[in-house]
Amino acid sequence: MFGMIVTMAGSMVRLRFTDFLADPHDPDVMRRALEVEADVMTFEGETATFWLKGVEVCSYPVEVLASVEMQGKHAVADSRKYTVEDVRKQYRNAYQKWSAEDDERLLDMHDTGSSIEELAEFFGRQLSAIRSRLDKLGADVEGPGVPPASSQQPVQPPF
Template sequence: MLRISTIDGGVIDVDSSLMTIDDGVIAWWRSESEEAVARWRLDEVVGVQVLVEDPIQRARREHPNAYRRWTIEEEAAVVEAFARGEAVKEIAAATGRRVGGIRSRLIALGVIEPAPGDRVSVPSSAVPPSAPAPAVPSSAVQTSGGEAGVEADRAVV
């Protein structure tokens, strides 16, 4: 998304991924369109600003609880679902969180160990004094394709 400021004080937001300048005219395009979505003479445009969406808000459109604080009840429900053999992807969908968020919480709670390639850092405050379940070694976690350990699905019982 771009914000275009014009010499007359106008401000217009344009959904565009490409800008071209040709013969003194600036045109904004979408990659999937063959027609320009906006055009102005170069001497009419004062500035162009790239609007960057907050990554947390973007994540919450699909995962409403992404990056929110965990409650003790939510943690317990995730641990119980994982112990029942539910896929991490299913747990994520049911809780409105991202797969990485579920894996990170399971690691923080000591339920699973980080797999090679996991980028997690667990603050000591995230680990309760008594872990709810023993750790499941990474070798006991099946993955659903892709890079090993990136998306754990089920604990092997």
């Protein structure tokens, strides 16, 4: 399972654990199952990480996952499978965690007028990942010179 990416329909995913684990949103609560929204699941080493629009939702060691179930009537796994290395040929930092330094630099560059395209090239990430990270950090993604996300074409993976 090293370095594999599985794309999924953007739906709720139910994670069942082998034991009770702390809820990442409420560390005072222990859960045997958790529902998260995700569109991509990656495996690197012995860790499964769940992503939504290029932003990490959660990450768990594979050994604590009893099952991963897609929820809803439209939940169908995408048959495309590709490796992290394949995606990183085009986006060198795709599916890597953001460091505090990267977050600070991203905000600084955005605040000084760098476009989403310039940020994506600088950080080696997809346009959607830059927009999602800026949004998560509370930045005005639709700032001056940035066309609304609804008018932009989604970035398709290179496969």
